[in-house]
């Protein structure tokens with residue numbers, strides 16, 4: 001396990017993932033009924049943008065560093081507001097840290113909701129525990145996220161969202177995600193499952209085809225590229241496969257993704273995609 005998210009926190013892929021995550025959690029918390037958020041690969045929860053790792057790559061500068069709340073069209077601003085509030089990007093605020101997915105969930109969820117975070121790296125687990133572990137709604141567990149997911153579904157609340165956000169260091173990561181997702185979905189078909197993936201080659205497309213071929217319905221594909229994702233060079237394409245998305249997500253993504261692509265684009269070949277892969 002060499003991957004440390006601190007090198008990448010706040011980059012274009014994090015902005016894409018976290019803006020959409022806030023929209024899904026905002027929707028799910030509209031109903032009073034309790035929900036559960038499960039983060040299978042949680043990271044450390046809060047990232048110092050002046051820290052050594054962030055400074056070495058500077059990736060956040062072409063990600064969250066490009067998000068300026070001024071001159072945002074009003075429809076975009078309305079949808080971005082929960083993200084702006086949590087990250088601290090409103091007018092007059094100075095960005096020093098960037099929140100990870102567990103912190104975003106912690107900010108948006110309510111007293112009746114519960115959060116489970118799996119983080120396998122011992123140091124990252126300890127840092128995450130410091131960041132969010134004192135909240136009695138939150139459990140931070142040093143466990144393999146794939147094993148954890150199957151142990152934690154279905155949750156007692158029978159409502160909620162699972163974020164699967166692996167580092168994709170291993171060649172078989174898409175296989176592991178597909179297998180685990182199918183097992184979890186067989187036990188809890190009503191949950192919202194969100195899988196983050198990098199776009200580099202045909203791996204992401206084959207993964208989506210496999211999920212659809214497994215007979216899982218209500219699969220939405222959301223993607224954003226800041227340059228041609230298949231060209232040589234640093235990661236420039238990212239996606240989320242969402243199973244059982246909130247029904248407003250597709251419409252919201254059609255407002256957010258064109259604007260985000262314009263802001264985050266690095267080169268020709270930038271673009272976005274919102275597509276239903278199955279019947280809804």
Ligand SMILES: C[S@@+](CC[C@H](N)C(=O)[O-])C[C@H]1O[C@@H](n2cnc3c(N)ncnc32)[C@H](O)[C@@H]1O
Nearest residue numbers: 005041042043100101119120121144145165167
């Ligand atoms: C992409 S980062 C997570 C970022 C986080 N979800 C966010 O959005 O802020 C992936 C994390 O998974 C951890 N990790 C790697 N393999 C794991 C596994 N099998 N189970 C749980 N955590 C794992 C890594 O240590 C790393 O912190």
